[in-house]
Amino acid sequence: MGPLLDNFFNPQILAQYWPSILGGFWLTIEVALLTIAMGVVTGLVLAIVRALKWRPADIAITVFVDIFRTLPQLVIIVFLYFALPYADIQLSPFAATTLALGAVLAAFATEIFWAAIQAVPQGQWDAARSLGLGFFRILFLVVLPQAIRIAVPLLTNRAIAITKGTALGTAVSLPELLGRAQSAMAIAANPSPLTLAAALYLVFFVPLVIASRWIERTSGPAPAHRR
Amino acid sequence: MDALKLFLDNFADWDSLVRIWPLLWQGLQLTVLLAVVTVPIAVAAGLLIAVVYSFHHKWTNVALLVWIDLFRSFPVLVLLILIFYGLPFLGVKLPSFAACVLALVLNYSGYYGEIFRAGIESVPLGQREAALAMGLRPLQAIFLVILPQAISRVLAPLASNSLELVKTTSIAALVALPELLRSARVAQEQTYNPTPLTAAAILFFVLLWPFARWVAKLERDMIVRRQ
Numbered sequence: 001m002g003p004l005l006d007n008f009f010n011p012q013i014l015a016q017y018w019p020s021i022l023g024g025f026w027l028t029i030e031v032a033l034l035t036i037a038m039g040v041v042t043g044l045v046l047a048i049v050r051a052l053k054w055r056p057a058d059i060a061i062t063v064f065v066d067i068f069r070t071l072p073q074l075v076i077i078v079f080l081y082f083a084l085p086y087a088d089i090q091l092s093p094f095a096a097t098t099l100a101l102g103a104v105l106a107a108f109a110t111e112i113f114w115a116a117i118q119a120v121p122q123g124q125w126d127a128a129r130s131l132g133l134g135f136f137r138i139l140f141l142v143v144l145p146q147a148i149r150i151a152v153p154l155l156t157n158r159a160i161a162i163t164k165g166t167a168l169g170t171a172v173s174l175p176e177l178l179g180r181a182q183s184a185m186a187i188a189a190n191p192s193p194l195t196l197a198a199a200l201y202l203v204f205f206v207p208l209v210i211a212s213r214w215i216e217r218t219s220g221p222a223p224a225h226r227r
Numbered sequence: 228m229d230a231l232k233l234f235l236d237n238f239a240d241w242d243s244l245v246r247i248w249p250l251l252w253q254g255l256q257l258t259v260l261l262a263v264v265t266v267p268i269a270v271a272a273g274l275l276i277a278v279v280y281s282f283h284h285k286w287t288n289v290a291l292l293v294w295i296d297l298f299r300s301f302p303v304l305v306l307l308i309l310i311f312y313g314l315p316f317l318g319v320k321l322p323s324f325a326a327c328v329l330a331l332v333l334n335y336s337g338y339y340g341e342i343f344r345a346g347i348e349s350v351p352l353g354q355r356e357a358a359l360a361m362g363l364r365p366l367q368a369i370f371l372v373i374l375p376q377a378i379s380r381v382l383a384p385l386a387s388n389s390l391e392l393v394k395t396t397s398i399a400a401l402v403a404l405p406e407l408l409r410s411a412r413v414a415q416e417q418t419y420n421p422t423p424l425t426a427a428a429i430l431f432f433v434l435l436w437p438f439a440r441w442v443a444k445l446e447r448d449m450i451v452r453r454q
Contacts, residue, residue: 007316070432070439072394074401075408079428082412083421086237111443115450150450161391167302171401178305182312191313198305205300213296216345 010192017184017193024180025200031098031176032163032204038102039162040155043109050114051139061110068107073165076100081172097169097176105162112154116147153215160208167201177201236420243422247414251423254410255430261327261396261406266389269332273339278369280340281347295337304398306330311402323404327396335392342384346377383445390442393435407431 046061068076081096091099120143128138170179181197280291298306307330310321321329350373358368378385400409411427 003317008313066436066439067432069443070435071428072397072408072431074397075428075431078400078408078412079421079424082415083238083424086421087234111446112450115447118447119451119453154446154450164302167304168398170304178302178308182308185312191309191316194309194313198301198309201302201305202297202300205302206296209296209300213341216341 007191008195010190013184013188013190013192014196017180017188018196020184021177021180021193021196021200024175024177024197025204027094027175028166028177029204031094031101031166031169031174034098035101035105035163035166036159038098039105039109039159042102042106043111043155044113046106046110047113047117048139048144050110051117064103065107065110068103069111073100073104073162074168074171076104077168077172093169093172093174096172097166097174101162101165101168104165105159108158108162109151109155112151112158113147116150117143119150120146153218156215157212160205160212163208164205238421238425240418240420240422243418243420244426247418247423247426250410250414251407251426251430254405254407254427255434257405257410258396258407258431259434261324261399261404262393265328265331265335265396266392268328269335269392270339270389272332272336273341274343274374276336276340277343277347278366280344281369281373282365291340295340297337298333299337299341301334303330303334303395304401306334307398307402323399323402326402327399327404330398331392331395335388335395338388339385342381342388343374343377345384346381347373349380350376383442383449386438386442386445390435390438393438394431397431 046064049057050061077097077100080091080100081093084091124142124146125138128142133141166176167178169176170182173179175183177197177200181193184193185191276291276295280288301309307326310330311323311326314321347369354372354376355368358372359365363371396406397408399406400412403409405413407427407430411423414423415421
């Protein structure tokens with residue numbers, strides 16, 4: 001047990017690097033929340049624009065969605081940070097990570113919202129129109145409230161998965177949780193800071209993972225015994 | 228026109244591309260190899276988890292859920308860093324390829340396990356009872372009767388999870404495994420322009436786009452059908 005405790009749970013080193021790593025934890029949460037806000041709002045807006053069925057916008061959105069849904073997150077982060085400066089666009093590590101993750105979530109959210117809008121039965125549109133509502137009132141008052149309810153479970157899972165990508169910011173030296181832990185580990189020549197970071201990731205994500213399990217249970221393919 | 232020329236010289240410089248192509252080609256092969264090795268292992272591990280779970284032994288199931296949620300809660304990069312930089316302090320030094328496979332399998336087998344489990348639970352209990360009454364053994368009942376029905380019900384999340392797994396192999400770049408992204412970064416240090424990164428992004432896109440389209444279609448159908 002000696003080497004395990006000294007290496008992974010060294011109290012002296014943990015005490016020394018605790019403040020720095022906690023700072024990284026807050027930055028991780030900040031990036032995560034910004035990513036979710038950006039991704040969900042952009043996704044909803046793009047799905048609404050798609051509902052207008054205006055062809056040029058449709059094509060542009062499809063291209064955006066396909067690019068950011070297909071490319072690995074790390075490739076996008078690295079591209080924004082290391083390639084864009086050649087086009088005279090110098091992004092900070094924070095901006096590169098948040099924009100990349102936000103764009104990826106936006107792409108998935110657009111797809112999910114758009115599918116959810118289509119999943120609302122055509123009869124809802126017809127009924128609302130026969131009551132004299134215009135296109136936008138039907139969309140915003142009748143269809144979207146139902147579509148958002150359909151979208152929430154899938155969106156939650158996707159948002160949690162993409163939020164875990166905040167750790168990728170370490171590749172562009174964003175001083176978030178993992179990055180702080182890695183530099184502390186290099187300086188102290190001891191992996192205890194990494195243990196601490198791992199524990200903090202669990203503190204953040206275990207409740208989310210359990211919540212997503214619960215959401216899956218109430219909305220996924222229904223277990224047979226409940227049907 | 229000047230701007231366009233500047234852009235092309237920087238981001239799509241043909242001479243640079245020809246020079247660094249062998250490096251990128253090797254990187255692409257390693258990316259494919261990593262995917263081809265990791266996906267089957269993770270699928271098999273997930274299937275094992277779900278099959279063991281379906282026997283409904285109380286304590287094994289509690290243990291399995293803890294295992295799944297624990298490894299799903301870590302960002303996979305954190306697992307990779309723990310394995311690659313942390314374990315050597317305990318005298319366990321894995322080569323970067325093995326470390327990547329292990330990190331990806333630990334993380335993604337949890338997701339696969341959850342997906343298969345939901346699929347198995349969506350098949351009515353009567354199917355199992357009927358299979359057992361016909362004289363099939365419990366394992367035969369699962370593999371010959373339950374799983375074929377289960378998999379067709381969860382095909383969309385299965386495919387989506389596999390796509391995410393293949394995309395995530397790019398984190399291997401952060402432990403110096405020369406897959407496609409890493410190769411592009413190395414090449415960029417030789418060309419001093421972002422052409423290698425552009426080329427790598429395009430290669431990733433070409434490799435993954437057909438699969439991403441198929442996954443998107445499966446997910447859309449699932450959302451629309453479920454309503």
